[in-house]
Amino acid sequence: KNEVEQSPQNLTAQEGEFITINCSYSVGISALHWLQQHPGGGIVSLFMLSSGKKKHGRLIATINIQEKHSSLHITASHPRDSAVYICAVVSNFGNEKLTFGTGTRLTIIP
């Protein structure tokens, strides 16, 4: 079993729909990252969370440390949101490296 699990693996939705991507992890963490990887391959850091909730534009990320679960929400989805979304955690062992989930491929249809 991977230390970081994401669901769903693939998600196709119509433009305008509300999107939720889930991430569960099994280790103690000091921080959780949500990353976006574009079709061209570049990786953008969307959020880094250690507690609570963060919002940036149409994106919202939440984390529940007790339940070891995080969600990424996209409101009013748009075709340009089509990408792979990756959850990655920093364990609390002090080594700072990221352990990645397997990603969720999101496709938004116009």
Place this chain on the structure above:
Amino acid sequence: GEEVAQTPKHLVRGEGQKAKLYCAPIKGHSYVFWYQQVLKNEFKFLISFQNENVFDETGMPKERFSAKCLPNSPCSLEIQATKLEDSAVYFCASSLLREQYFGPGTRLTVT
């Protein structure tokens, strides 16, 4: 600079040849990380540096992989005697506190 720079963008090597990848972290960032992405969505941590010192090398296949971060030079990742399974995209990331900023990656193809 304000972005992590990686060179080259693409690298093709015949099996058994050497490959050397470079990463210039964001100025002022003290941590550098190397990750290998195979099969599109599988990331593996290789090595990290705190300034020029190795911080964590638990992911490095030690026989053929080596890495350095020397003062006033880009960091480098070198693969001696490449194998087909080394074909991947290699990402470098740098950080000051905890948030990691990724470079555009180097796609290594071993033929």
